Amino acid sequence: MxxxxxxxxxxxxxxxxxxxxxxxxxxxxxxxxxxxxxxxxxxxxxxxxxxxxxxxxxxxxxxxxxxxxxxxxxxxxxxxxxxxxxxxxxxxxxxxxxxxxxxxxxxxxxxxxxxxxxxxxxxxxxxxxxxxxxxxxxxxxxxxxxxPAPDEAERRAGVRVLLLDRGIDSTAPEHAPWLLTGAKTLSYAVNMAALRHARAHGADDVIFTSSDGFLLEGPTSTVLIARHDPDGRRRLLTPLRQKGILAGTSQAVVFAAAHAAGWRLGYGPLIPADLEDVDGIWLASSVRGVLPVRAVDGRETPVDPTLTARLQAWLDADGDPGHHVSGDPVTSDA
Missing domain, CATH: 3.30.470.10 (Aminotransferase class 4, branched-chain amino acid transferase, N-terminal domain)
Known part of the structure; x- marks a missing residue:
């Protein structure tokens, strides 16, 4: 040629x-x-x-x-x-x-x-x-x-995750911006090592925590949590971005759709105890979509196929995330 x-x-x-x-x-x-x-x-x-x-x-x-x-x-x-x-x-x-x-x-x-x-x-x-x-x-x-298309059997069954300490505290974005905690850089060796560690210990994926005890994100995903408020209204939560995580594009689309559907929203800060007594936990990413979590550190968590399908449908609809993608928390009752 x-x-x-x-x-x-x-x-x-x-x-x-x-x-x-x-x-x-x-x-x-x-x-x-x-x-x-x-x-x-x-x-x-x-x-x-x-x-x-x-x-x-x-x-x-x-x-x-x-x-x-x-x-x-x-x-x-x-x-x-x-x-x-x-x-x-x-x-x-x-x-x-x-x-x-x-x-x-x-x-x-x-x-x-x-x-x-x-x-x-x-x-x-x-x-x-x-x-x-x-x-x-x-x-x-x-x-x-x-x-390939997502593994529907995995989406129905859910994945097992370990909580792993990322080794930096939640104030790092403020006092050490050179750590680039909110940037999607090529330096993914730690993320891949965390996934290998999880799989070597009987799990499928990871949710990172900060060294001072806050929930962060997965190595290649954003965490979503659903629960009911005391008045019966559903709330969708995700860890606070300012604690040192990447702003999730999938999370932003799902949050905008949940907001339009009348759900309450919350942006943390969240701790491991917030993974208890929930309606569901998911890892959200662009290619894999919305995957339910069935166990955290070996403790079973509920998997609701109907909720998973709804979140995935919102993500597939690819609606405008609007201000939900800005990185600034929306008020908890939005």
Whole structure:
């Protein structure tokens, strides 16, 4: 294939879109071969984990047209992570163009069936090591990978989780912002180690706690808790973001829908005792969706398939999260 010919992806294979600067400094998308090298060994995303990412879900509609869910929320969180890292990542328009180029390339190659699903991962690094005082040249790309439908048996049965101490206290976001507790960075080795620890000890997943005893989040998910107030009205809760967790895009969509349905909302702060006497506990994430928790540290918790289906339907509807995605708590009676 000539060097200037556009790359044509194979059907049902991952699609890679590079975000590259042209001669005028404009960032443009280019569909590229994912099976050939594109990243330098000196790239700081590899050597130092210095970068950020977002993982979203794209789903094909009845006509086979793919659309990335929660686009605005993911791009907003990516921009917040870039600000925290002081990383000059591409702007929202450039990412949107790259995602669209990838989705259209998948459609052209595979003709997706209704309901087909893709993981859409947006990644930006600080780029190759540079001499002190020179501007970084970030590396950025979008990778679109087919993913199977959720395991409905797992969704019905629920997952077992361990509470694990993350090793930092809840005041870290205020007194140590360089820990980047609210940014989605490439430094996920601790998260993956926590999942391996849980599986080695008979569990499926993890809910982190702060060293001073507050509930935080899962390694790749946000925690949701439902319970009834004394007056019988249902309340949906999630740990307080200001305690050092990532603002959950899935949680924001579900909270907005719950608010519209008349549920009360709560943003913590929460402690492990708040996982007792509940209607249900879930781990929410973009690709896996809403998974119920059936046991915490070996103690059984209720699994309500009807509630799980309702939360998942709200997430699938992909409604506008509005102010619920801002990172600032909504009043508890909203």
């Amino acid at each position: 000539p060097a200037d010919s556009p790359f044509v992806p194979a059907a049902h294979e991952p699609v890679l879109v590079l975000l590259e600067q042209d001669a005028h400094g404009l960032v443009r998308p280019r569909v590229a071969d994912p099976d050939v090298p594109h990243l330098r060994v000196t790239d700081q995303g590899v050597t130092r984990g210095d970068g950020l990412f977002e993982t979203a879900l794209a789903v094909a509609d009845e006509a086979g047209t793919l659309r990335m869910r929660k686009l605005r929320a993911h791009l907003g969180r990516l921009a917040s992570s870039a600000t925290a890292l002081r990383l000059p990542a591409p702007d929202a328009a450039a990412w949107e163009a790259a995602v669209d180029a990838g989705l259209r390339a998948v459609e052209a190659a595979s003709r997706p069936a209704p309901g087909a699903r893709l993981s859409v991962r947006l990644t930006a690094t600080r780029g190759p090591e540079a001499t002190p005082g020179t501007a970084p040249h970030p590396t950025a790309w979008v990778l679109l990978t087919p993913v």
